[in-house]
Amino acid sequence: MNLLGASIFLLAILLFSTFLNWYVFQAVKTLSQGISIEKYKNAVHIVYWLIFGGISAWYVYTFIKIFITGEFTLSTQTLLNVFLTVVVTQLVCVVFLFTEDLFRNIQAGVIYLSNGAQNFVFPGRKLWVSLLAVIVAMIPFFSFVYGMAFGKHNFKVHKETIYFEDLPEAFDGFTITQISDIHIGSFKNPDHVQKGIDLAIGQESDLFVFTGDLVNHRADEMDPFIGQFSKIKSPYGQFSIIGNHDYGDYISWPNKEAKENNFKEFLSQHEKIGFRLLRNEHVRIEKEGQYLVLLGVENWGVGFGARGDLEKALEGTSTDEFKILLSHDPSHWDEEVKKMKNMVHLTLSGHTHGMQFGIETPIIRWSPVQYRYPNWAGLASFNGRYLYVNRGFGFHAFSGRVGIWPEITVIELRKK
Known part of the structure; x- marks a missing residue:
């Protein structure tokens, strides 16, 4: 792969990973609303971005190494394992959140037409949907863990x-x-x-x-x-x-x-x-x-x-x-x-x-x-x-x- 192709690929990986991280974060924010102490709530958010932002940076760094060396090593093998596990898990979660967003936008349109702009409030996320999204996303996560181990x-x-x-x-x-x-x-x-x-x-x-x-x-x-x-x-x-x-x-x-x-x-x-x-x-x-x-x-x-x-x-x-x-x-x-x-x-x-x-x-x-x-x-x-x-x-x-x-x-x- 030439330099331009490699650069486009790395940018696509970074943007795709950031998009998934941001979307899943919406579920994390919704679930963390039950934490009454603000500093603990913020700590959850910071930990989330440290983990998943760090994983995204690792993706880019390791793919650069693959392009330079031209071969797969133990570290690149580990990257692919983590990449597939995380991406599939996040995609399952995003499917639920995106479906909810479609209904939220339809609901918002109905409210706007009924009540007008003066009393309009965009519908918030429902706690049970975010909880369901995370629970169902754990199925592919543990499936991948099993697949790698056994x-x-x-x-x-x-x-x-x-x-x-x-x-x-x-x-x-x-x-x-x-x-x-x-x-x-x-x-x-x-x-x-x-x-x-x-x-x-x-x-x-x-x-x-x-x-x-x-x-x-x-x-x-x-x-x-x-x-x-x-x-x-x-x-x-x-x-x-x-x-x-x-x-x-x-x-x-x-x-x-x-x-x-x-x-x-x-x-x-x-x-x-x-x-x-x-x-x-x-x-x-x-x-x-x-x-x-x-x-x-x-x-x-x-x-x-x-x-x-x-x-x-x-x-x-x-x-x-x-x-x-x-x-x-x-x-x-x-x-x-x-x-x-x-x-x-x-x-x-x-x-x-x-x-x-x-x-x-x-x-x-x-x-x-x-x-x-x-x-x-x-x-x-x-x-x-x-x-x-x-x-x-x-x-x-x-x-x-x-x-x-x-x-x-x-x-x-x-x-x-």
Whole structure:
């Protein structure tokens, strides 16, 4: 980001944060009216602005550090955690206050028309509305606290059975375990990682696949965890692809050679953990003399680069073969895969993380990421072609998960 863009971004952050602080302060003022001693009331107001004004200043200072260094550190990670927690909490509070303000203005208009300007008094805020706003705002606040402490390790197994008319008979009932977006640099406790690995191993699937973003930025993030991930085995092998974070594009390197050496080391990490990395190529999985084609492409995503070459990966395959594609970004399926004449039956992706925040219930399914990706989690289909988007094993930027839990996927292939 250039200097002008960074300046505009920082100004926007400061103005947005100040606006939220001011609006929530209206609830604080209303609630503090019950304090009879004026100096205590003022003390509450001063403490509020010291805390939230200080947080806003910290936002700006830390974002400046990010722009200068070009990478995320522990302090910037903490900032993002606090930023999301505070902003979402404040926005919930503001929704109540803003709604009340709409009614107050309507009420004021009615009073003015009825009584005239001479006896006009603008309606004040109601204590119960401010109290309700603060109480309801505590729900996202404690949800984010839970998500940072426990939610990011709350692994869930999602199982899907998909039926295909042209699935080779030998693969009827064939199972695939998928994980995606490990982002191993975000993990600090090996026990938390092991919990997810044990769940993946425990599915005892025929085939294991990993769909990109092994690291956050650097290959050496994986070094402490090689022994753990090398325990993942399946009868028909372990295959992986490259995600957008794996290229090291999002941090500053001292020179081009350093970045290239990091990528070479990243490639070797897949060998060390026993994953066969597919780079715009395919392999045939054989069972009882029949085959399915497993394709893997480098990252291809709208807004995240198009290194992937599906045409190259398909070279040497025929249109009547059953094909499964590993492609990190689900926008690849939307933009290219589902429209191809050489049919790819099933695409396995990740990338979105479900934004690590949202609601998934039998009735409501929502995440802010849906405004960027039409297919952001779970199963989608188009003309007999399927896409499954894994919610991610790890976490990045925001070191937590709220409502969108880390996922181990198990796909069962069945013949119609």
